[in-house]
Amino acid sequence: MIDARNLTKTYGTKKAVDDLSFTVQPGQVTGFLGPNGAGKSTTMRMILGLDAPTSGTVTVGGRPYRDHPLPLQVVGALLEARAIHTSRTAYSHLLALATTHGIGPKRVRQVIDQVGLTEVASKRAGGFSLGMGQRLGIATALLADPDTLILDEPVNGLDPEGIRWIRDLLRSLAADGRTVLVSSHLMSEMALTADHVLVIGRGRLLADLPMSELLAQAASDVVLVRTPSADALTQALTGIGATVVRTDTEVLEVCGPTAAGIGDLARDLRISVHGLTPRQVSLEEAYMDMTRDSVEFHAHAATDPDADLIDLTTGSAA
Amino acid sequence: MSTLAAEPAPDADAAAAVDTTAGAVADRARTVQNHPVNARRVLASEWVKLRSLRSTAWTLLSAVVLMIGIGWLAGWGSNDSWSDLSPQEQATFSPLDVTLAGFYLAQLAVSVLGVLLVTGEYATGMVRATFAAVPRRLPVLWAKTVLFAAVTFGSMLVAATVSFAGGQRLLDEHSIGFGGDGVLRGIVGVTGYLTAVAVLAVALGFVIRSTAGGVATMCGLLLVAPTLGLLLPRSWQENLLPYLPSNAGAAVFNAAPSADSLSATGGALALGVWLLVALAAAAFTLTRRDV
Numbered sequence: 001m002i003d004a005r006n007l008t009k010t011y012g013t014k015k016a017v018d019d020l021s022f023t024v025q026p027g028q029v030t031g032f033l034g035p036n037g038a039g040k041s042t043t044m045r046m047i048l049g050l051d052a053p054t055s056g057t058v059t060v061g062g063r064p065y066r067d068h069p070l071p072l073q074v075v076g077a078l079l080e081a082r083a084i085h086t087s088r089t090a091y092s093h094l095l096a097l098a099t100t101h102g103i104g105p106k107r108v109r110q111v112i113d114q115v116g117l118t119e120v121a122s123k124r125a126g127g128f129s130l131g132m133g134q135r136l137g138i139a140t141a142l143l144a145d146p147d148t149l150i151l152d153e154p155v156n157g158l159d160p161e162g163i164r165w166i167r168d169l170l171r172s173l174a175a176d177g178r179t180v181l182v183s184s185h186l187m188s189e190m191a192l193t194a195d196h197v198l199v200i201g202r203g204r205l206l207a208d209l210p211m212s213e214l215l216a217q218a219a220s221d222v223v224l225v226r227t228p229s230a231d232a233l234t235q236a237l238t239g240i241g242a243t244v245v246r247t248d249t250e251v252l253e254v255c256g257p258t259a260a261g262i263g264d265l266a267r268d269l270r271i272s273v274h275g276l277t278p279r280q281v282s283l284e285e286a287y288m289d290m291t292r293d294s295v296e297f298h299a300h301a302a303t304d305p306d307a308d309l310i311d312l313t314t315g316s317a318a
Numbered sequence: 319m320s321t322l323a324a325e326p327a328p329d330a331d332a333a334a335a336v337d338t339t340a341g342a343v344a345d346r347a348r349t350v351q352n353h354p355v356n357a358r359r360v361l362a363s364e365w366v367k368l369r370s371l372r373s374t375a376w377t378l379l380s381a382v383v384l385m386i387g388i389g390w391l392a393g394w395g396s397n398d399s400w401s402d403l404s405p406q407e408q409a410t411f412s413p414l415d416v417t418l419a420g421f422y423l424a425q426l427a428v429s430v431l432g433v434l435l436v437t438g439e440y441a442t443g444m445v446r447a448t449f450a451a452v453p454r455r456l457p458v459l460w461a462k463t464v465l466f467a468a469v470t471f472g473s474m475l476v477a478a479t480v481s482f483a484g485g486q487r488l489l490d491e492h493s494i495g496f497g498g499d500g501v502l503r504g505i506v507g508v509t510g511y512l513t514a515v516a517v518l519a520v521a522l523g524f525v526i527r528s529t530a531g532g533v534a535t536m537c538g539l540l541l542v543a544p545t546l547g548l549l550l551p552r553s554w555q556e557n558l559l560p561y562l563p564s565n566a567g568a569a570v571f572n573a574a575p576s577a578d579s580l581s582a583t584g585g586a587l588a589l590g591v592w593l594l595v596a597l598a599a600a601a602f603t604l605t606r607r608d609v
Contacts, residue, residue, distance in 0.1 A: 049453040050446055051608040066453035069354040075450070083447035085371070085438060092370035093444075099363035100451045102353030140447060145350040177346045 001026055001179055002047060002148060006056035009042050009203075016042045018203035019056070024181050026147070029174045031194030031211070032183040035291050039203035040183040041079070044150050047181075048077055060148055072101050076141035077150040082133045083140070086126030090117055090136050093125055094143060101144050111139040116165075130157030138166070148179040155189055167193050187287040191215070201291040217286060223259045225252040226275030233271050237262065250274070360457040364465050373434065378469065381427035381512075382477040388420035389481030393488035400492060412574040413494045414504045417485025418478060421508050421571075425515045425540055425564075428470055432519025433532035435462055440527045449609050459604055463520050463597065470516035475509045500573045503582065507571030514589045515540065518563065521596035525603050540564050561588045 002024035009017040017039040024030045034040050045051040047058050049066040057064070060074055068074045084093055094108045112121045115135040120128070125136060134157055141149055151170075155163045170193055174180045184190050190197060190211075197214055199207040207214070227233050230252055234244045242256035254262060259278045266273045353359065368374050396416050403411065439445040452458050482505055486493035494501060519536055526532045540563060547559045559565055560580045569575050569585030580588060 045446075045608070048446075048450050050449055068453075070352050071355065071453050072451050073350075073352045077450055079443075079446050079450075083443045083445075083450075085367075085442045085444040087373065087438075088367070088370050088444075092366060093447075096363050096366040096370065097447055097451050099366050100355050100359050102359055103350060107350050143350075144352050145348060147346070 001062075002058065002060050002150075002181060003062075004043070004047070004056070004058040007043065007046060007053050007058055008055045009039070009046060009051060010054045015203050017046070017053075020200065020203065020205055021056075022198050022205060022208055024148075024179055024198075025196070026179040027174060027177050028195035029170050029180045029182060029193055031190035031197040032181055032200070033187065033190055033197055033287065034183075034185065034200040034206075036185055038200045038291070040200065041152055042203075043200075044077070044079065044152050044181075044183065047150060048075060048079075070101060070144070072097070072144035073146055075148045075150055076144060076146035077152075078134070078137040078141045078154055079152050082125075082137060084125045084133065084136060086124065088125055089122050090125055090128075090139075091121045093136070094139060097140060098143055103144060107143065111142050114142065115139040131159060131162055134158055135162070138169070146178070149173055149181070151180075151182045153183055153185070155184065155186075163189070187284045191283050199287070199290055201293070206290050214286065215283065221255070221258070222279050223254045223257070223262055224275065224277040224279055225254055225262060225273060226250050227252065227266070227271060227273045229271045232269065233266060233273075236265060236269055236271070240265070355452055355454075355457070357457055357460065360452055360461040361465060363451075364458070364461040368435070368465060368469070371438075373438075374431065377427055377431040377434070378473055381424045381431070381470075382473055384427060385420035385424040385474065385477035386481045386484065388423060389417040389485040390488055392416045392419045393485030393493075397489045397492060410574055411492065412572070413486060413489050413492055414482070414498065414501055414573040417482045417489070418504060418508045418571065420477075420481055421512060424474065424477070425512055426537070428474075428512050428516050429519045429536035429540065430533055432466055432470075432516045433523045433526075433536060434529060435466060436520055436523025437527060437529040437532050441529060446609055455604050456601060459520075459524060459597075459600055463517055466516050466520055467513050471509055471513045474512045475505070478505045478508050504571045504573060507567075507582070510586075511567035511571060511589070514563065514567065514593055517593050518596050521593075521600040524600035525596075560585075563589060563592050566592070 002022075004020055004022050007017055007020040008015065020039070020043060032040050032043070042051060046053050047060060047065060049064065059065075061068070065071060065075060088096075090112065091108060094111065095105060098104070098108050109118075109121075112118055115138050117132065117135055117139065120132065125133070128136065134154060138151070138154065141151065149170075154166050154170075158166060170180055170182060174195070182190075182193065194211050196210050197207065198205065225233065228250055230246060230250055234246065234252060237244050237252075237254055237257070240257065242254050242262075244255075245253040247253055257265070259276050263273060263276055393413075393416060396411070396413075400408070439448060448458060449455055482496075482501070486495070496502070515536075518539075519532070522535055523532050526535060543562050544559060544564050547555060547562065550558065556578055560569065560578050565576075565578075566580060566585040566588035569580040570582050570589070572579075579585070
């Protein structure tokens, strides 16, 4: 279990992590979501004692990480930047870390097999592809059979097969009763993996809820209506209790009644309707809404009025 | 919670359900036998790291080759051009110092390797894995220091001995034996000096964290400072220059030290102070700064 209390990290005048409090429970996969630069990696480094919090505390299994006599058995971590000396072989890298905890070569070969690097175990890690590097990082995390896993963007650079492998691995680790914290900036990936989500933006906690609740929230239906008489229809729809957002001169986003209901209402009022499209808010959009104000760098497309017509669902082929 | 944990609960399922936060993890069957992190295991881990980098062997080999090669070359050269030396030069000639002259370049190889052992980890990000495994951090500093000091001492003792023995043969009639005045002090002294350089380099690596910066600082301290110091007023030179690591080291192992030089004991003490300050600075930055 990971327990953060009022965790704050300031670099100069910039608050990378701002008064973050959360608990990560064992037995489930917890997704740590946020745009790039939201403070996910900083938070993870603070959990591991690599960065000292400016204020606040964070404990793993009831005490600060550095106070555990067997740290690698408490937390196994894969950090964003590859934490591997490029001139060393995968085997030697793992053996060096294993030796600090008296773990022998047998276990080292075991994790190498588990992540599928057997054939390149004696090759220098500098020549590894991004995906192989990620696998070696995961081998490092698994080395001491830890109670808690902290993985920073583990699917980065993995092929579809690798992504599926990670997903299954995370689920089985959680099923064993381990605490699993996985960061990602991809909502679609988390939707398939996580049981619980922590969403942060600009270092602040935006949401802490079960995945099922987030999915239910995102499922509220919206109907896109195109009509030349937008004013009259808005008035009528508001009258029956619908929420209407006018996104263009002739386009309304209606929340409440069904598409059929809106069509019938328009017919009754003799208002012509040129388009009627039911649209389910994707999880990606729910996430975008949540983090919109906290994104560090907006792409120019985000200010384009047509931006919300672009399908934002990121293809995470399985 | 505490009463549940202390006594066996009548209903095991209910207890497990209540105690999910701590119990589920603690009860998980372990397949891997782990042992607490201690100084010995960190030292063993650093040994694995040291011997699994090809650069270690090459740099160490170059230090040995430089030490021996230059010693022999100087021995042969001095013997060959003996008749060109002035009577005064012949009178102050030290067969010991000549055959140990290789230390001047060997110390560069040792410096580079010492700095690299630390900054290589910072440059590649390995350092985060290292300190995730040893979050108390200081054991890593001590292990790297002790290990590299031991490796340097061992290899340089052999190199200095071989350099002296071969160099004396090449010096022929101007040579001295191992029993000669100050010879053992010279051989062990130069090895001790190079070991001090090794420790200084490791410590500086932790303070500076960048390879270029660390190597430049070592070169500045060992090579540039003594030369640049000669531009200072004479009175300053007398009070400062003998305490520089290079001059303090020379006071320990040179048979014919310069006029301003400290005594052998004084030189060893000055080197010791340098090491203490460097290690204290390394320990301070290592524990205070983020990785």
